Amino acid sequence: MRNTGEVDAVDAQLLLALTESPRATVLALAERVGLSRNTVQARLARLEERGALSSFERRIDPAALGYPLTAFVTVQVTQRMLTEVAAALDGVPEVLEVHGLSGQTDLLVHVVARDADDLYRIAGQLLATEGVERTTTALVMRKLVEHRMAPLLERAIRGGHDEG
Amino acid sequence: MRNTGEVDAVDAQLLLALTESPRATVLALAERVGLSRNTVQARLARLEERGALSSFERRIDPAALGYPLTAFVTVQVTQRMLTEVAAALDGVPEVLEVHGLSGQTDLLVHVVARDADDLYRIAGQLLATEGVERTTTALVMRKLVEHRMAPLLERAIRGGHDEG
DNA sequence: TCGGATACTGAGCACTTTGCTCACTCTCGA
């Protein structure tokens, strides 16, 4: 099996095992998936070097840091100001992530806040940014499906070979 | 300093250190933040037990699994069907996360797909779900700000004591 | 002002894990 740069079934098994116990040692993982320690170590190294694992920051819960409120702000931007607006958003600590959406002038901004007042302030800050034409703030009331990847991993384990 | 259940400056330092090198050993972290190994171990344990760290799944890049496309689908739901719709969405592997938004009948659904056709299929699947009245699909063209938590961590380190 | 709880330290110790190397096998695919 020539490794194509994409995660294969065995990698998916490892990731799934890690999902269940992120602190598992290489030895434990090896036993879990029925491979030698050497192999597991090599695969983990490959996964990391390939960039299949993104920053640890994603695992940090903003609520634990004192930011229990989450909101998504849709921002409509003056066409030519996109870069400047992105830079301005990057400077706001409460902005966790910004997606550029199809439509080219719409941004989806993921923000967190300490409380309602705080959120109001941040939303105002976004709206006041030069190049921002309009914003719509939607507060997250509850998480109906928590972020998960397991179903796709399980599919990768079963499906196995025919990627794409 | 009575620990209130919220992350303090030292915890934030640890998390920041982990962000920079997620595989760092407890010993390395202790040296990094200038505390004893014992203390670091205790704090890490507390962080975990307190739930400040969410699932490892968040660190898995869907692109590496063969799902390079990301989209956000806004779903409007018949009022009384919310639970059923949530359950249906939970059953779709490509649905990574679902947020219930203010407005009570709007959901924000985070999906990934193998390609445009795949996304089309998934969007259709969402729309076909019983209880779903209307959907709007927005494709993510680019990430203008990658998910990050460092700015808030740094603020926690500086700010220090007055939480809230 | 005393007592208890909490946080931190440094030391110690047995045990496990890591990181690395080496030689060897197997199985594709050219």
Place this chain on the structure above:
DNA sequence: TCGAGAGTGAGCAAAGTGCTCAGTATCCGA
């Protein structure tokens, strides 16, 4: 038939873990 890629098992020194213990400092409430 050859070579690259993937996996195995063994081995070894060094490092890290998990845990306990005794001692100190500090804050808080009674």
